[in-house]
Amino acid sequence: MVEDILQNFNIKAFESDLLTWYHENKRMLPWRESRDPYRIWVSEIMLQQTKVDTVIPYFKRFMEKYPTVYSLAEAPEEEVLKEWEGLGYYSRARNLHTAVQEVVENYGGTIPDEKKELGSLKGVGPYTQGAILSIAFNQPEPAVDGNVMRVFSRLLLINDDIARPRTKKHFETVVREVISKEDPSSFNQAIMDLGATICTPKSPACLVCPVLEHCRAFEVGAQAELPVKSKAKKQKPIFYAALKVKNADGNYLIEKRPETGLLANMYQFPMVPLSEVALIDIPKWFKKEYGVDVMLGKRDGDLKHVFSHLIWDIEIYEAETDAIEVADNRLRLASPDEMKKLPFPVSHLRIRGF
DNA sequence: AAGACGGGGTG
C-alpha cells in the first residue's frame, strides 16, 4: 500500500529540497521559455523515447515552421513528416497532426485544460496528459515515465518490475501523494531533471544529489540495482535487397509505404524480401510486383538497421529501368532534388547517400 | 499483458 511505502518519508522536506535545487539548477530548454500549452505539448510528444539533445533542434525548427495549432493543423501531413524525419516513431507526428486538428475543430483552437478532454486527443496518453496538465496548467497530476519510475524506485526502494503496466499505475498513485500542491509544474520538471542529470540509469551521482538524505536505496547501497526492469526480447532479422533504380533522366524509383504499420507513409527505395526471392529472380519479381522492368546493376554495399522489434539486413543494389512513368500507385519517379523534399526514414537516407 | 512502433547514445 502507498501509505505503508510513504511511512517515514518526509514529503514536505523532500519537496523543499527538490524545488530549491530545481530553481537553482534547472536546465534552460527551448520549451521552458514560456508556458504556452502548445509548445509544452509538442515538446512532450517529441521527448517520448527520445533524448533532450536530439529533440532540441527538431523542436526549434518545428516551432518556427508551426508556431500555432492553426499552422500545424493546416499543414500537409507529408510536410509534417518531413519535419519529423530522423526523430523516429513517426506515428507521433501523424497523431499530433490529427490531434491539433481536433483542437481546432472541437475546442476553438484552445488546448483543453480538462483531464478527460486532453487525454482523448490522439497520441496523448497518461504520461503526456499529466505532463501538460502539470507543466502548462500547474495541476497536481502525476506524469510518470521511465525516468520518474527510476527516481522513485530508488527514493522509496521499490523493486517492482517497471516494465509491467501495473507498476506504472502504482507509481502514479505514489506521485499523486507526493507531488507538490503548491508548484506541481516545477515538481514534475524537477524529477525529470534529477533523473536526467543526477539519478541516471548507470552510475548515478548520488554524492551531489539534492535529495540524498531522503533516498532509501542509497541508504542501503542499492541504487545501482534499481529500477528492476525485465529484459526486452531480441529482435528478429529480416533480409532485403534495396534497389536504387535509376532511369535515363536521372530519376529514381521510389515508393510510398502503406498508411499503417512500420514507417507509415514514409518514402523508401523498393525493397525485395530475400527470404522469398533469389537474387537472380529479382527482375522477374519486380515486374510482377510493380509492373516495372528493371536491370540489376552492381552491389552498392550493405546496411543493418536496428528497430525496437526487428532488424533490417539490407543488401544495396544499383539498377536501371527504361521506364519514364510508372502505373503502380505506390511508386513514383523522382529527381534527387524532389527526393530531398520527401520524408525518408534514416535507413533509406543512408541508402540514398545524399 | 504483450507486441508494434525508431533512433541514437554508451561502455
Place this chain on the structure above:
DNA sequence: CACCCAGTCTT
C-alpha cells in the same frame, strides 16, 4: 554488441 531511454496504440 548489449543495454538504455521524457510512451502510446492495438490486439
